[in-house]
Amino acid sequence: MSMDRRTFLKIAGISTVLGVGGISAGAGLSKNVVEASSITRNSEALIGKRWGMVVDLSKFDDETMKRVVEACHREHNVPSVDYEKHEIKWLWPEKFEHAFPEQEDEYLAEDIKHSYVPLLCNHCDNPPCVRVCPTQATFKREDGIVMMDMHRCIGCRFCMAACPFGARSFNYKDPRKLDPKLEKNPEFPTRMRGVVEKCTLCYERLAKGLEPTCVKESNGALIFGDLDDPNSEVRKILDEHYSIRRKPELGTKPSVYYIFG
Amino acid sequence: MYDGWKIILGVIIFIGLMAFPIYYGFGKATPPPDPKVDTPEIMKLPESERKCIEPKDFMKTAHMKMLDDWRDWVVRDGMTVFIASDGKQYTMSLQNTCMNCHSNKKEFCDECHNYTAVSPYCWDCHIEPKENEL
Numbered sequence: 232m233s234m235d236r237r238t239f240l241k242i243a244g245i246s247t248v249l250g251v252g253g254i255s256a257g258a259g260l261s262k263n264v265v266e267a268s269s270i271t272r273n274s275e276a277l278i279g280k281r282w283g284m285v286v287d288l289s290k291f292d293d294e295t296m297k298r299v300v301e302a303c304h305r306e307h308n309v310p311s312v313d314y315e316k317h318e319i320k321w322l323w324p325e326k327f328e329h330a331f332p333e334q335e336d337e338y339l340a341e342d343i344k345h346s347y348v349p350l351l352c353n354h355c356d357n358p359p360c361v362r363v364c365p366t367q368a369t370f371k372r373e374d375g376i377v378m379m380d381m382h383r384c385i386g387c388r389f390c391m392a393a394c395p396f397g398a399r400s401f402n403y404k405d406p407r408k409l410d411p412k413l414e415k416n417p418e419f420p421t422r423m424r425g426v427v428e429k430c431t432l433c434y435e436r437l438a439k440g441l442e443p444t445c446v447k448e449s450n451g452a453l454i455f456g457d458l459d460d461p462n463s464e465v466r467k468i469l470d471e472h473y474s475i476r477r478k479p480e481l482g483t484k485p486s487v488y489y490i491f492g
Numbered sequence: 493m494y495d496g497w498k499i500i501l502g503v504i505i506f507i508g509l510m511a512f513p514i515y516y517g518f519g520k521a522t523p524p525p526d527p528k529v530d531t532p533e534i535m536k537l538p539e540s541e542r543k544c545i546e547p548k549d550f551m552k553t554a555h556m557k558m559l560d561d562w563r564d565w566v567v568r569d570g571m572t573v574f575i576a577s578d579g580k581q582y583t584m585s586l587q588n589t590c591m592n593c594h595s596n597k598k599e600f601c602d603e604c605h606n607y608t609a610v611s612p613y614c615w616d617c618h619i620e621p622k623e624n625e626l
Contacts, residue, residue: 268546270571270584308619372570380567381617414619418588423616438572 275440280459281356281375281486282432284443285468288348289492290452296324296349302448306433308421310410317409319400321430322351322445330477349453351445352377352398352430353477353485360390360399369427375458375486376432386425395481399429458486525607528599533592545576556612559586587618595621 272278303322304311312318324347328334331348358377360369368383369390391399405424407413413421419435422428433443441447446455456465465488472490479485493499534542544551546558562584565571574584583589594600597620605612 268577269575270565270569271573271575271581272570273572273583276570276572370568372568374570378567382563382567417619417622420587420617420619423613434570438566438570 273438273440277437277440277442279374279457281457282354282437283375283456283458283465283486283488284351284432284446285454285456285465285474285488285490286349287452287454287490287492288346289490290450291347291349293347295449295452296347299349299445299448299453300324302444303430305415306419306444307431308406308413308416308419309428310406310413310421312409317403319402319406319428320398321428322349324348325350331475333478333480334475348489349445350396350398350477351487352432353396353483353487354430354432356484356486357482359393359395359483363389363393365389372434374437376434376437378431378434379428381420381422381426381428384426386427388427390427395478395483396485399427401427522607525604527601527603528596529594531593531595531600533595545574545580545582559590559614562586586614591621597621 300322303309307321309319309321326344327346327348328339328344330350354375354377356375358369358371361371361377364370365387366383366385368380368385370378370380372378386401388401391401402422402424406422433441433445436443442455443453446453454465454468456463458465460466468490469488472492474488474490476485476488529542551558562574563586566584572584574582576582591597597615
């Protein structure tokens, strides 16, 4: 078969046009979003620029600690695991000297040194976990919450290596099998084997206009608010008190502040 | 052909084994799926309200794409309310909105999913309605 250059170009041109037309026609067919539907926020949702928290250590006793941790873990179906290496932590107590290892004050009062402070994800303004996540399963929302999208997590655990606060836990085992009494809150999902989880600052409650569970249960020992808003309660408290954060020297800009009353 | 009968016998046995699913299921029609929508929650609604958030045909063909959109909107964009094409508002949640009416996962979801041999992993995390476990 012989074909001159001119005929070849004609056929090639026409088939390209037809091919491109075919692809766009196919795209039109696969579009199945109902045209008239749309999405919006809940009108009561709390909206902020940088959600943060102030922990008033003077109001934190063992009883308060137990209450807030239990409330958080019940609300989010966090399994209680006996084996320490498989433990899942959203909000947990830690000794002051371990939570703030850089405060190397030799003669720090013993009752402060050995007191327990509540730790949680710091929802950093410059989160290293987000930077290393290969699938953007963890990401920073517009309101400052460092969020987990469990649908996308592939369980690579880069974020756990990147987080300097140990705020992330990996599900080595199926949490439903580890803790048969897990499904305490039927409105919130559990997690599956092979994903990383952490505190999400109760994004599901903020969307309904409610403050985080731990704040609600704390009787004023935890204060929640927008760090970006100079008139917010958290900013007013920070204006009046000396506060510390965990490992600020690393530059991750944590959004959880600790005050001593 | 050397040892021809061995080869032919082997071929016959091989075809017989491979074709087993065909003659095992021959003449038996699998009944088409029949998802049940008669849960107590749905029956409680007045007759005129007994419909899904979007038309039935759309939900049949596109619920999976819709749920996929929903999870991105809720988890990633913080949008939690879906305004359906008839203007009604619904909270976007598989576990709390869909399953609230369709409280019969085994007779509703699984009915078609088993027929078409798809196994969505929704329930690895999302909690299915309790009625099914009784």
